[in-house]
Amino acid sequence: MQLNARIPSGPIAKKWDRHRFEMKLVNPANKRKFDVIVVGSGLAGASASATMAELGYNVRCFCFQDSPRRAHSIAAQGGINAAKNYQNDGDSVYRLFYDTVKGGDFRAREANVYRLAQISVNIIDQCAAQGVPFAREYGGVLDNRSFGGAQVSRTFYARGQTGQQLLLGAYQALERQIGLGNVKMHSRTEMLDVVVIDGHARGIITRNLVTGEIQSWTADAIVLATGGYGNTYYLSTNAKGCNVTASYRAYKRGAGFANPCFTQIHPTCIPVSGHYQSKLTLMSESLRNDGRVWVPKKKGDPRSPKDIPEDERDYYLERKYPSFGNLVPRDVAARSAKYVCDEGRGVNGPGSHAVFLDFADAVERLGANVVADRYGNLFDMYERISGDNPYKTPMKIFPAVHYTMGGLWVDYNLMSSIPGLHVIGEANFSDHGANRLGASALMQGLADGYFILPYTIGNYLATAKQPKITPEHAAMKAAEQAVRDRTAKLLSLDGKRTVDSFHRELGLIMWDYCGISRNRAGLEKALQLIPELRERFWREASVPGSGEELNPWLEKAGRVADFLEFGEIMCHDALQREESCGGHFREEYQTPGGEAQRDDENYCYGAVWEYQGVGTTPTLHKEHYQFEYVKLATRNYK
Numbered sequence: 001m002q003l004n005a006r007i008p009s010g011p012i013a014k015k016w017d018r019h020r021f022e023m024k025l026v027n028p029a030n031k032r033k034f035d036v037i038v039v040g041s042g043l044a045g046a047s048a049s050a051t052m053a054e055l056g057y058n059v060r061c062f063c064f065q066d067s068p069r070r071a072h073s074i075a076a077q078g079g080i081n082a083a084k085n086y087q088n089d090g091d092s093v094y095r096l097f098y099d100t101v102k103g104g105d106f107r108a109r110e111a112n113v114y115r116l117a118q119i120s121v122n123i124i125d126q127c128a129a130q131g132v133p134f135a136r137e138y139g140g141v142l143d144n145r146s147f148g149g150a151q152v153s154r155t156f157y158a159r160g161q162t163g164q165q166l167l168l169g170a171y172q173a174l175e176r177q178i179g180l181g182n183v184k185m186h187s188r189t190e191m192l193d194v195v196v197i198d199g200h201a202r203g204i205i206t207r208n209l210v211t212g213e214i215q216s217w218t219a220d221a222i223v224l225a226t227g228g229y230g231n232t233y234y235l236s237t238n239a240k241g242c243n244v245t246a247s248y249r250a251y252k253r254g255a256g257f258a259n260p261c262f263t264q265i266h267p268t269c270i271p272v273s274g275h276y277q278s279k280l281t282l283m284s285e286s287l288r289n290d291g292r293v294w295v296p297k298k299k300g301d302p303r304s305p306k307d308i309p310e311d312e313r314d315y316y317l318e319r320k321y322p323s324f325g326n327l328v329p330r331d332v333a334a335r336s337a338k339y340v341c342d343e344g345r346g347v348n349g350p351g352s353h354a355v356f357l358d359f360a361d362a363v364e365r366l367g368a369n370v371v372a373d374r375y376g377n378l379f380d381m382y383e384r385i386s387g388d389n390p391y392k393t394p395m396k397i398f399p400a401v402h403y404t405m406g407g408l409w410v411d412y413n414l415m416s417s418i419p420g421l422h423v424i425g426e427a428n429f430s431d432h433g434a435n436r437l438g439a440s441a442l443m444q445g446l447a448d449g450y451f452i453l454p455y456t457i458g459n460y461l462a463t464a465k466q467p468k469i470t471p472e473h474a475a476m477k478a479a480e481q482a483v484r485d486r487t488a489k490l491l492s493l494d495g496k497r498t499v500d501s502f503h504r505e506l507g508l509i510m511w512d513y514c515g516i517s518r519n520r521a522g523l524e525k526a527l528q529l530i531p532e533l534r535e536r537f538w539r540e541a542s543v544p545g546s547g548e549e550l551n552p553w554l555e556k557a558g559r560v561a562d563f564l565e566f567g568e569i570m571c572h573d574a575l576q577r578e579e580s581c582g583g584h585f586r587e588e589y590q591t592p593g594g595e596a597q598r599d600d601e602n603y604c605y606g607a608v609w610e611y612q613g614v615g616t617t618p619t620l621h622k623e624h625y626q627f628e629y630v631k632l633a634t635r636n637y638k
Contacts, residue, residue: 001256001610003137003623006411007111007626012629013093018454019039024462031056034461037204037219039191039246041068042168043163043442045225045271047449050173053182055454060217061174061183064190064209069171072227072239073445076163078147078286078380079155080127080442082120087144087374091152100440101630103149103329104433105406105582105598107259107606110629111412112430116440119447124156126450130169133158134607135374145289145374147438149329149637155348155439160284160378166442170449179588190555192244192486194222194421195251195479200466201421203476209555212548216471218481220464221457225449228404228426230263232563232570233515234507236401237269237282244566247408247427250401255416256608256621259406259428260566264436264583265516266402267333271354271502277502278500280400281359281385283440284378288326290362290371291395293317293333295355299344305356305394316340324637331435331583331596332637333398339594342400348396356394361389389508394562399516403441405432405583406573409608409623413456414448417608418462422457424448429606434582487547490557495540499553502537503560506530510567516572519587523575527568531615534564565614565630571615572609579603600632 008019015433026034032114034057038049041063049061065071081097096117101108128134128142135143144153158165177183188209195203195216203218228235229244251257268288272280294315296308316336318325328336337355345354362371368391372379374528379390386396407429408416414430415422425445432440508527513522537560547550581590581603589597606623 001254001417001620002609002623003256003409003608004411005109005623006413007109008412012111014113014208016118023455023459026458026462028056032058034058034221036221036457037062037217038223038225039204040071040225040227040425040427041047041065041174042071042225042227042425043445044169045223045450046071046167046174047446048182048223048225048424048453050177051322051450053177059177059183060144060219062186062191062204062206063187063352064188066187067156068174068185068187071167072242073442074164075239075282076442077143077160077282077284079157079162079439080123080446081147081154081437081439082113082124082156082167082443083117083154084121084124086142087153087388093121093156095152096120096154098630099150100431100437101433102635103437104435105596105635106433106600106604106630106632107262107581107625108431108433108628109606110627113143114629115452116431116444116447119451120443123184123443123446127169127446129173132165132169134209135159145286145325148285148288148327148333149437150327151324155286158284160286160375166446170446172638192249192483192558194250194253195476197473197475198466200419200464202469203471205479207247207483210550212546212551213305214480214483216475216476218469218471218476220461220466221422222423223422223453223457224427225424226427228407229260229566230401232399232567233510234504234505235272235277235280235511237266237280240279243562245559245562247489248562250408250416250418250421252611253418254611255418255421256409256607256610257569258404258409258606259434259573260570260609261514261577261584262405262434262571262582263401263570264330264403264405265334267330267337267399267401268397270355270382271348271396271398280296281381281426282400282402283382283397283492284393285330287357287375287378287395290356290366290374291326291359292361293326293355293357295340295345295347300350301345305347305358314340314345321637324580328637329435329437331585334516335585335594337399354396354398357397358394360394370468373500374464382462403436405429405434405436408540409606413459414453415456415460420460420466422453424453425559428580434584460487486558487554490543490554490561491547493538493541493543493557497540497542497543499541499543499556500596502533502541503556503563505533506564506567509533510570514571516587517587518574520575523571526571527575530564530568530571537561537564557571559573569609569618576620577603579605596635598634604632606628609635
């Protein structure tokens with residue numbers, strides 16, 4: 001595997017403009033000769049499909065939902081970052097760049113992050129022009145709020161449903177191109193393999209989830225916009241359909257997978273309530289603008305929060321990090337919540353794992369109406385789930401798996417180590433390092449789809465000069481048959497256990513040994529348990545029904561089988577990285593104060609794994625990071 005990041009030369013502020021000029025272009029009249037496949041229809045996939053179709057390419061977009069509108073991007077709540085400096089509080093493109101590199105604990109590629117900060121200002125204009133109903137101040141100008149890891153207000157929002165509103169904008173652009181015949185949409189269709197011919201990605205194999213039909217599709221370039229792999233943990237804030245299958249199948253075909261252990265545990269989620277749960281619910285980080293996080297100073301305090309006086313409360317984030325307070329980055333807030341609960345100060349009963357997020361001061365200072373304008377739908381959601389009224393009673397929250405910073409390795413052009421296979425949004429590894437700052441996921445997805453990929457994919461198409469192929473090509477037929485064989489193998493499973501029971505067991509292993517914190521003994525234990533669980537899955541699982549019908553058990557089985565292989569790679573990655581950085585916290589490597597302790601001399605790189613077979617340790621390749629514009633330093637939010 002050859003890793004060439006293709007970072008342009010020159011000053012960082014001019015790299016992207018220079019690169020766009022130096023890239024080869026495709027003549028407008030020639031664009032209609034090229035076919036592009038996009039897998040995924042969330043913010044990244046929908047925006048990329050719409051933009052490339054607008055440019056003139058023939059686009060096929062695939063999603064497993066019944067509509068592109070149901071992509072998981074709708075679940076994003078709090079906002080989208082942009083360095084507009086509307087508040088005149090000192091923000092700039094460089095500050096957003098710096099905050100993102102620092103927030104990711106210096107484990108991201110500088111050039112990609114700076115480009116993201118540059119493009120952020122265009123995204124807001126694009127979305128406002130589409131009619132996205134961003135919150136506005138009384139005079140009509142767009143409003144901002146703060147998010148963790150920043151001391152400026154740069155987050156644009158639409159109450160607590162920003163992701164949904166942004167996706168509707170991208171969806172409308174996509175539907176327009178579908179109506180014009182420039183995009184052919186394939187919903188309820190799941191990608192099950194990518195086909196590589198003569199070293200280039202040239203097609204995919206799909207299964208129609210309604211009819212069971214397995215088909216081959218060819219193109220001149222493939223784009224994966226399939227999200228993250230947080231559901232490896234079973235319980236997460238992700239929709240149940242979110243999975244690693246597309247990315248993992250590309251990895252098995254030769255695409256490098258980078259930093260899979262970099263997973264984000266979001267500090268602001270509704271706590272687990274019982275073993276019967278199938279997912280968790282996020283409470284937006286935006287709530288930490290006005291909510292104060294605290295626990296009782298006394299262990300096991302049984303009193304109601306309203307009966308605990310102010311001097312007996314520990315506002316631990318404000319105490320430990322006075323400069324940032326409740327708006328420290330997610331990894332710092334999540335670990336801090338774990339620490340106070342481990343001390344026995346959780347607020348959800350004996351042995352509980354929950355802390356308070358209290359809005360009493362905000363309601364008193366601003367009034368309930370203003371708080372409702374900002375967060376009303378989130379408060380309503382919390383009350384429906386928990387039965388408590390957040391205007392009167394503090395929310396109970398605890399960290400949960402949310403986002404994955406790792407993903408398929410890509411170069412500056414967003415192309416993987418397989419030529420022609422481009423990867424965008426959460427599915428790639430490129431921008432967030434070891435910890436994503438809040439409100440940056442939507443920014444990256446739209447930057448990749450609207451403003452980066454449409455340029456860079458043209459450069460590939462203009463230079464690759466690959467011959468046209470059809471689904472009848474021998475490699476396509478061989479891949480299609482492999483998918484049929486795997487489907488038949490899954491359907492032959494006639495054991496006594498449900499697929500979900502294996503997924504839940506895997507999730508517990510991952511949470512216990514590769515969760516908020518990790519250590520060598522635990523990771524080695526996980527690497528022993530996961531292969532044993534995988535072997536039992538293929539012997540004891542039950543997959544009812546047939547392959548020629550709508551069969552959710554077959555869908556789940558294929559995805560869980562991939563999770564059972566992929567979880568092992570995550571643990572290998574966490575084991576080899578003998579440092580703590582961002583969301584990867586190795587207990588052996590921490591400061592006396594319990595903060596992450598990086599090892600820049602030995603681990604300042606992206607860990608890129610190459611597939612060597614199921615159950616075999618993959619080969620590690622390293623992309624060493626060079627920091628020319630941001631000085632490597634210990635993160636300090638105090």
